[in-house]
Amino acid sequence: MPRGAAARTDSKVKMDGCLSATEFGSAMAQRWKQAREKGDPVTLLLVDLDSLHELNVTHGRDEGDRAINASLAALAKNAKAERWTLGRVGGDEFALLAPGVATEAAFLRADAIRRE
Template sequence: MAVRVVRRTTEAAAKASATRFGDALEKTLGSEGGASLLLIDLDNLMVLNQDGGRAVGDKAIDVATKVLAAAGKAEGWTFGRIGGDEFALLAPGVPLESAFLRAARLREELAAALRKAVPSRFTATATIGVANAPRDAKTAEQLMRKADLALYAAKEQGGNAVGLPPGEDMVLKSSYYSSAQLGRLRSLAERLKKKEAVLLREGLDDLLRKYERA
């Protein structure tokens, strides 16, 4: 039975997208390698619709859809709209930390695009919840629930943020590296065409070898 991912929407296109995404999620988790799941929710959409009119809210949704679909295509991830203002990206074989860091950049990309799309008197941002299988969950339903909890936790902190499932004990590199260092790491990874996580492992191996010989 396909995992239920349809949220708060009656739009046929969104329902079809959610169904396709649910099928892809179950298929991916049925294979080896695991996956990370990003759930994305637009902040303040109700305010946009009420104070700016439905056209403003629809514009925000359209812009977010384009940004997220493009990101999914670039990364080779599966994209789906699973609700009125909720979206999902499925990243096969991507560990939690790598998914979190990409989500952090994606949040910035969304904020920049939304800032251009809506009138300046409004604030339009997005919140993202990230979870990983098998780290946080074993089944598609569990993974959706964990990512949803991560999203809710970030919303509780004011939104416009990236959250992890409650109780996640991973120490993210963004917690102890400066933004300048992360920027240099990202540039180096792009230049060498390597993943950031690979470069970090190389650096850690060098550090361990240095002090193990001491």
């Protein structure tokens, strides 16, 4: 959030299956350490919802919240199925942590999720 901006308290974003930025940071540090100790691969995928600001300006924040909720539902479903960790790291930015998954394999799976 930009410095000096008021926090929005009327958001209708459902965070089911998605960690907050603080929770995600803690989970990522723990899983990254475990993977490094075992010598296992770990991939961090960053997801940025394009044009969310324009959607909010043009159609209102409720519509933006609906778009985030739809995206989050798909991300959470797939994160659970893949045993990945999902977290919100910014307003329209999310991250998926994929322990035990090499980068190329994670990108292929992420591309399939993106197309859903």
